Amino acid sequence: MQLARDRTRDLVSRCFVDVLGHRVSAIYAPNVVNTMRGKWKASKEYTPIDTETARLWGEYMSGASMLSSFFKGEERVAMRLHTKKLDGYVESMSVGEVRGYMHEIVDPGATDVFEVNKVLYGATAPYKTVLAASGNATQDWQTFYDLSEQTPTLVKLETTATNDDAVVCCGVTIQEMPNATVPLLDRRDLFDQSVMMDVVQAEGMLVYLSSLFPEVNLTKEHVKRVPVDYYCRCNKEKFVQKLFSVPPSDLSSLANEGGVLLSCSYCNEGYFVTAPELEQVLLEKLQQQP
Structure with missing residues (x-):
């Protein structure tokens, strides 16, 4: 019964694998992208968002949601993707609120840019990272962690589209903490070979995370889950x-x-x-x- 409910809910799952010194954030989101798409469907300024564009936004959104889940309170990530053909934005708060868009544009003179701003308590200005955008969400988020965070990190992002073109998102981010007893990169082959979307949809996120850490007995008590919603505070x-x-x-x-x-x-x-x-x-x- 719990698995059936989880298949219809947008959730970020976060846990610490203490014995290894890794922290994990994972997302399964069958609704957020479709809500975003519906919000912009009536726009008179932009064309309707096609499935491939929606999937791409979903992958970048998943990366932003997992990063913000490492924050606290109303700290947030504001992410921008601007290329010659696309203009995308994601704002994600650690409390699970997400808003944004992905518009098709024609800007032949544009420099393809992937920008991440971390808005944190106590900081006088956002921590900004600007990178060349590849147009591949997994690659761009991986590059962000490699160059900006300088913390060993592995990122996997996937989407699929159902028969009615509804978009489902799935992702996982694993970081090595300073007290790690096992190097995270020793897990790369297992990570790369893992089948995420199929396992999560069939057996649940906990089963998938357990497959990444077979030497650890992960239980639901180890995992904190936060609902994710497409929500804007405008009024x-x-x-x-x-x-x-x-x-x-x-x-x-x-x-x-x-x-x-x-x-x-x-x-x-x-x-x-x-x-x-x-x-x-x-x-x-x-x-x-x-």
Whole structure:
């Protein structure tokens, strides 16, 4: 029964393999990509997201979600992929919230870039890493860990599409901690040869993780699981507040037109601001002027 429920839930599973000195984050997500795709389906600015593009976003999203799972509270990862053909964004918080997009573009002069920003408590600015993008999510995330984190890390990312084009994501990230008793790279062959998606869907994430550490008796008590949801904290109030930066003449014109529809650039949620609401913003803005 538990396995049946897990097949329909988006979860990040995290554990420490203490006896070896490794920490692990894994994700199985059958819904997040499809929610993202549905959010952007009605966009008038961008074409509908095809299955291959959605799968690619899902793989980058999985990498970001696993990285953010190593953080705490509302610390987050903000990831950008920009190439000559794609513009993608993922923002993932350690509490399991994800938002973002992947748009097809035409930018022949662009430099292909993979950018990762870690937004952490106590830091005055995000920790930014900018790398040349390969367009392969596993390769780009592996390069990020190799060059930026400088901590021995292994990354595997997979997606599959069902008969109705729904996208399912799966991934695992393993890091060697400073007190490791066994070098992580000694496990590379076992890691590379492991069959992730099929095992996770058939037997569950715990069985797959156990196959990577056969010398350790992993149980569900070792694994902390966090639900993952496509969720954006945008709301109408925030958009109305932004209207205070609009010149009075423009606010007046928008009010005369009957209102304005504003859309979130992260999740495409739309908010209609009515003429009376615009007039109220204009009135308050004029009252604030010296």
